[in-house]
Amino acid sequence: MKKKQLGKTELYSSPLIFGGNVFGWTVNEKDSFDLLDEILGMGINDIDTADVYSRWADGNSGGESETIIGKYFQQRGDRDKYIIATKVGSSMKPDGDKDISKDHIMKAVEDSLKRLKTDYIDLYYTHWDDEKTPVEETLGAYQQLIKEGKVRYIGASNLSEDRLKASLQASKEEGLPKYEVFQPEYSLVQRDKFENGIRDICMDNNLGVASYFSLASGFLTGKYSSVEDVKGSSREMFLKDYFDERGKKILKALKDISDHRNISQAGIALRWIMQRPGITAPIASVTKSKHLKSFKEAMENELSKEEMENLNQASS
Known part of the structure; x- marks a missing residue:
């Protein structure tokens, strides 16, 4: 398997990243x-996680995903062979404010290290922007953590174009650490957020890109054919707007290729992302072993120029 370099770091990732948001939420510790x-x-x-995962499950308070990952690698004893990425900036309280101040980062990183049972984090993301902390303060906190050996590299998720550019500029002018990886929402049904501006910034500055919501909360798996299929479920709020004419065109294009190739629609949707300009690797998660088949399909099958164009047109 050919690994992909994350930005200009010494981290080389598999062409698909596993999203650990399901750990401690829809998947218990043993599973x-x-x-x-x-x-x-x-x-x-x-493995991608965040300090706030999986706060939203009943009885959880946040940190459950990190805790499970920490226990797992403690038992294996080979944590240094793998990339663990986590995030800071979300509140552990349901109604709390986002916070990327130095004080918050310095406390949150210690909590994450403790839960992950490790001395260092390979890739530490700014999860959400609080839109008030000076970018120099946030990057200065990361500079201290890198100097102390607690963080190897930093990334950002969900920053606006202006704040990402300001952060990159501060890194150049102030000698502060640079965001090496950006994490946007990106899929066949959600292209604009990344393609209209952010992608060019990432490519111009040699940032790696790890996309999330790669399967659009399950919509692109083909499991759901109409809004009636998700009514009353936990996925309704994420999927209800996808069942329009464009969404139907995307599902048809995926099904046509799936039927021809005899591989899953999820595998095709993930592979489409892997072959898009500016993308390093998509993030995806599953809750059942049988669904990992789509990961293998995505990593082992290359889409033709014609197949890519059909998907591009359906999702444009």
Whole structure:
């Protein structure tokens, strides 16, 4: 399996990153361990999580995903062979404010390190912008953590174009650490947020890109054919707006290729992202072992120029 360099770092990721948001939420600890065994066995070496995962599950307070990952690698004893990425900036309280101040980062990183049972984080993301902390303050906090050996590299997720550009400019002018990886929402149904501006900034500044919501909360798997299929479910709020004419065109294009290739629609949707300009690797998660088949399909099958164009047109 050919690894992909994350920006200009010394981190080389598998062409698909596993999203650990499901750990401690829709997947319990034992099943999470079993999934991790399979994921790593497939050659996936990059696990993405956040301090706030999986706060939204009943009885949780946040940090559950990190805790499970920490326990798992403590038992394996080979944590240094893998990339662990986590994030800071979200509040652990349901109604709390986003915070990327130095004080918050310095406390949050210690909590994450403790839960992950590690001395260092390979890639530490600004999860959400609070839009008030000076970018120099945030980057200065990361500079201290890198100097202390607690963080290797930094990334950003969900920053606006202006704040990302300001951060990159501050890195150049002030000698501060540079964001090496950007994490945007990106999929066949959500292209504009990344393609209209952010992609050019990332490519011009040699930033790696790890996309999230790569399967649009399950919409692109083909499991759901109409809004009636998701009514009353936890996915309704994410999927209800996708069942328009454009959404139907995308599902048809995926099905046509799926039927011809005899591979899953999820595998095709992930592969489309992998072959798009500016993308390093998509992030995706599953809750059941059988769904990992789509990961293998995405990593092992290249879409033709014609197939890519059909998907581009359907999703334009």
